[in-house]
Amino acid sequence: MRCGTVWTCPECSMRISVERTALLGKVVTRHVEDGARVMTLTLTLRHFAEHELALSVKASRTAFSRVTDGRAGMRDYVELGLRGWSRSPDLTWGVENGWHLHQHVTLVFEPGTTDEQMTELAEGWFTRWSRGAVAAGMPAPDREHGLDFEILPDGDTEAAQAWAAYQAKGIAAEQLMAGHKKAKGTSRTIGELIHDATIGRTYENPETGAQVQMVDLQAQELLREFEKAIKGVPQMTWSRGKHDLRNILSEEEKTERSDEEIVDDDSLDGEEVAVIPRESWPQLQPRVPEFLSIIEREGTDAARAWLDANGIGWEMPTRLTDTRRRGVRPGSEI
Template identity: 25%
Template sequence: MDPASGVIVAQTAAGTSVVLGLMRCGRIWLCPVCAATIRHKRAEEITAAVVEWIRRGGTAYLVTFTARHGHTDRLADLMDALQGTRKTPDSPRRPGAYQRLITGGTWAGRRATDGHRAADREGIRDRIGYVGMIRATEVTVGQIHGWHPHIHAIVLVGGRTEGERAEKRVVDVFEPTGAALDEWQGHWRSVWTRTLRGVNPAFTPDDRHGVDFKRLETERDANDLAEYIAKTQDGKAPALELARADLKTAAHGNVAPFELLGRIGDLTGGVPEDEAAGTGSLEWNLARWHEYERATKGRRAIEWTRYLRQMLGLDGGDTEADDLDLLLAADADGGELRAGVAVTEEGWSAVARRGLDLAATQAAEGKDGNTDPAAVGERVREVLAHADAAGAVVVLTSGEVAEAYADMLAALAQRREEAAARRRREQDQDQDDDADDRQERAARHIARLTT
């Protein structure tokens, strides 16, 4: 991250090791290392949101959306149908089935002629008390059935809100009626199916598999909300079901993207096909991985309804820059540091080129109980000697490690302040873009009516 300060390899009070000061790619779709950390932090964030909402007396559902698919369907086409197309210089963004769920008068209510919502024209959104949702997209692929992208969403209902945009607040909670919940579920199933059919009739799911609703039942320890667990009917933690796609092994002969990557690594490393994990030839796995890279570019893997975090008292955002902030926070969250070494940028580059970075990290661990800074430094220096970089190591005392750690935390705090300012600018820009899109759609509609 900072060539002037290099890298710090340190031992924590728990005897584990941590590397501070490295730049991370932050690619949640493509990098197994970064994805594991980002998704873990996202899962914690989602759990906190669900806990907070149910603690207030609200209701939460885990809703899964799927489309019919076959082995000849392209992943990009399926993703466009579910999530919508991406905006390009040549064409505006086209909403997908997901966006259609929360648009239209049936959902949002009708407006009276004076522009205000009439008391008798509430939409389904009002009747169920829709507050927002957290959406995650998961992708699997198989040789028989092809690509299978699907969306998991935790939907928060049972709230009344006031204010608009950044001023929006939850002012009351209530239990939606059974009739309102049935109306909502029937409406979403109908919109989802109808939209997919309009994009491509072959994508039309059947009534049983297209949209699945599971109300989240909870177990709370009144004295310690940290031990609160929200479970779906099959016993899975909904936050992990939503966020931890990196932990999953796909079913029905399908594989998850990182399983493609693992098999590619095995096969290019000389492992026989019948002994390598996963399925398919090297060519098939490479083709699927490259298609996956292209289809997920520019898309968000996990996304919250705008302003939902602030209504629940949480910070953060969904952009790639926010993912990098999570990685930095995780790197700096290693606890008390008691021994370590500083490695220059040139020295660490030599270590990485030789593939000795893991060995250097392991050398800083306190498995033998020896936490003396000099001993830790000597172990790391021995590893770096294999990369002709032993001279690039400076042993740090516990006080120096703590000082370096404090400097990195200060730098992280500054980054987070900058990220908060960036999010505010992006939200303002998104609002402007939404207004432009609405004006453009209105103009096209008027043009159709007059021709």
């Protein structure tokens, strides 16, 4: 059984994000092959430490509705060549300014749309985004920090797919992989908050040499706030109706599975490499990205040899029992 939580479970979020990434990448590629143009865009809320995350989440939803709804939203399709869009939220927390929430958006335009039209749309989106944020009780974003966009070269499927992967990962997967994505300066990603709230940090008593593990109480409070505020927020949303970018796919291809269906799909499990006992995890945890890279590049045997070479205890995986077979000698066959 898996929890199916896209925002705070490393395993489930990775499974869900992989499928969402593949879908967005396929959709964008088809549009580029059809001659469409692509623009990447990020909209950011202005915020301060006293702003609660729930307010930022609500303001972001309200502001984006102002961007895409109404006459101005329809004009984007009719006069500025917009085909459709897909968006995903991204989030960090910082000591000075609190929760930092922004929206990553992929926009697809009809062939022949000019750079000037695409730029006009981006500037119009920021104006409406700013007004929506103020209407929802947040400060007006400034242009320098509230809007960032890039028009991708015509026919550049590689750049479009790279952005699709970045957008789809968002906070749900990339930030949950410990050590993979780090926030800047005094900020912390959701993954870092989870680590500090649950695993904590290990300190050595200089007098006794004993290892003392301490968790971060502030991180625990922030994580509780995050879990409550983000509940029900979708990882990815699309423009609707005839402007749904997924319409370019066949009926079979665009059938999108729910989060629960994705995480319950045992075909995604892959090969089990090793069971890492609790006592070995502190040694491996800081080097997880390196370990995963070895698995991907060199395979299972090389990964197990790497564990042995670095003195990290492990056990052979088995589906014959629900226990971790602690009596099995590390590295031995079952």
